[in-house]
Amino acid sequence: MDSVSVALRAVAIESWLSGAAILSALAVPIVALWLLRRWSAGRRAWQASLIWVSGCFTTLMFVGAAFVFAVCWGGETGEPGAHRLVRAYGTPVVDALEAFHHDSGAYPRTLPALVPRYLSPAALTAPDSSRLQSHFEYRADSGSFELSIRYYGPGVNRCRVGPGRPWSCSGYF
Numbered sequence: 001m002d003s004v005s006v007a008l009r010a011v012a013i014e015s016w017l018s019g020a021a022i023l024s025a026l027a028v029p030i031v032a033l034w035l036l037r038r039w040s041a042g043r044r045a046w047q048a049s050l051i052w053v054s055g056c057f058t059t060l061m062f063v064g065a066a067f068v069f070a071v072c073w074g075g076e077t078g079e080p081g082a083h084r085l086v087r088a089y090g091t092p093v094v095d096a097l098e099a100f101h102h103d104s105g106a107y108p109r110t111l112p113a114l115v116p117r118y119l120s121p122a123a124l125t126a127p128d129s130s131r132l133q134s135h136f137e138y139r140a141d142s143g144s145f146e147l148s149i150r151y152y153g154p155g156v157n158r159c160r161v162g163p164g165r166p167w168s169c170s171g172y173f
Helices: 003-038 044-072 083-102
Strands: 136-141 144-152 156-161 170-173
Touching: 003 044, 083 144, 083 156
Parallel strands: none
Antiparallel strands: 136 144, 144 156, 156 170
16 A cells, blocks of 8 residues: 555545544533433532533543544644645655756756656646645756645645655645
8 A cells, every 4th residue: 555545545544533532522412411401400509510620621621632633633633634645745746856856967847857767747736535635846947846735625735745745734724
């Protein structure tokens, strides 16, 4: 199984877990209110107040944690799965660029120049089942290059890499 397939599977699992965390953030307060009503019924006022305060505090803590997990689930701390997918999808292209540079002493003017010797044509197209429904953006100049890809959701994001630099991803809502 290649790294893109692994990243696609990780993104799918991540999406499912995020959905489950959001669903629990909605369901737990409803169940908590029902339980708090049952547990506090027939108690003294101070006991009922204590049950409600501790129950509401615990529920708010759970909802906050579920929301954080739903939004920030990722490989590295806070890294969305889409960033991992970009790296998995782009690393073979970067390797091919470096091999081309090693053989010819310069980077190619366009990415299709890497096909078929360094890459297959399929390596330059985004996987159909991913959020990366855009092509690589590439520019080369005197002894350097920048390879980037954009993806949407949430917001507009862009990941880029260059020779001797790691992948860097940023975006905005």
